[in-house]
Amino acid sequence: xxxxxxxxxxxxxxxxxxxxxxxxxxxxxxxxxxxxxxxxxxxxxxxxxxxxxxxx
Amino acid sequence: xxxxxxxxxxxxxxxxxxxxxxxxxxxxxxxxxxxxxxxxxxxxxxxxxxxxxxxxxxxxxxxxxxxxxxxxxxxxxxxxxxxxxxxxxxxxxxxxxxxxxxxxxxxxxxxxxxxxxxxxxxxxxxxxxxxxxxxxxxxxxxxxxxxxxxx
Numbered sequence: 001x002x003x004x005x006x007x008x009x010x011x012x013x014x015x016x017x018x019x020x021x022x023x024x025x026x027x028x029x030x031x032x033x034x035x036x037x038x039x040x041x042x043x044x045x046x047x048x049x050x051x052x053x054x055x056x
Numbered sequence: 057x058x059x060x061x062x063x064x065x066x067x068x069x070x071x072x073x074x075x076x077x078x079x080x081x082x083x084x085x086x087x088x089x090x091x092x093x094x095x096x097x098x099x100x101x102x103x104x105x106x107x108x109x110x111x112x113x114x115x116x117x118x119x120x121x122x123x124x125x126x127x128x129x130x131x132x133x134x135x136x137x138x139x140x141x142x143x144x145x146x147x148x149x150x151x152x153x154x155x156x157x158x159x160x161x162x163x164x165x166x167x168x169x170x171x172x173x174x175x176x177x178x179x180x181x182x183x184x185x186x187x188x189x190x191x192x193x194x195x196x197x198x199x200x201x202x203x204x205x206x207x
Contacts, residue, residue: 006106006176006178007106007178007180008178008189029108029111032108032110032113032114033111034115050108050176050178051178052173052191052192053174053175053177053178053192054172054177054178054190054191054192055112055136055148055171055172055174055176055178056090056147056148056168056172056173056177
């Protein structure tokens with residue numbers, strides 16, 4: 001399983017811990033689909049964690 | 057329905073010309089282009105967009121399908137760049153085609169309001185004082201919320 005971090009989250013050593021503590025800020029995706037923080041990761045190929053998006 | 061997520065630059069005028077060729081039953085085309093902004097008071101040298109491509113294709117693909125159905129569009133195209141861009145360059149282009157103008161205008165607005173908050177890109181500006189990550193604006197969340205207002 002691969003874990004991907006994006007943007008400023010990537011620069012933080014405790015990124016995963018921070019992500020889990022702030023579900024209202026850090027979003028998660030499993031296999032390129034957005035999920036809530038309580039989604040099961042069993043069988044996931046990739047898990048991604050990222051801060052608020054600033055596209056467009 | 058067209059969706060392109062690419063690093064390469066594009067010419068919004070050429071894209072609009074190509075889009076305008078498909079038009080059975082169409083009476084209205086709307087095109088919006090988002091540019092890299094730099095102001096004299098707070099200039100940036102470049103804007104770098106980080107991207108999660110697989111998620112972008114899934115998210116924006118679903119968004120475009122939703123717009124097509126919700127506004128009964130005849131066709132629509134979204135082009136979004138990532139990578140390092142210079143001030144004034146196009147970042148994103150949204151084009152909509154419909155029988156009458158209301159749907160084309162509304163759908164283009166809907167797509168942009170959602171692209172600002174739900175498209176997996178992260179912008180970083182390079183300035184003389186260093187790099188800084190762009191933050192979400194509350195105005196963008198409010199704009200998106202309007203589309204779910206039951207009233």
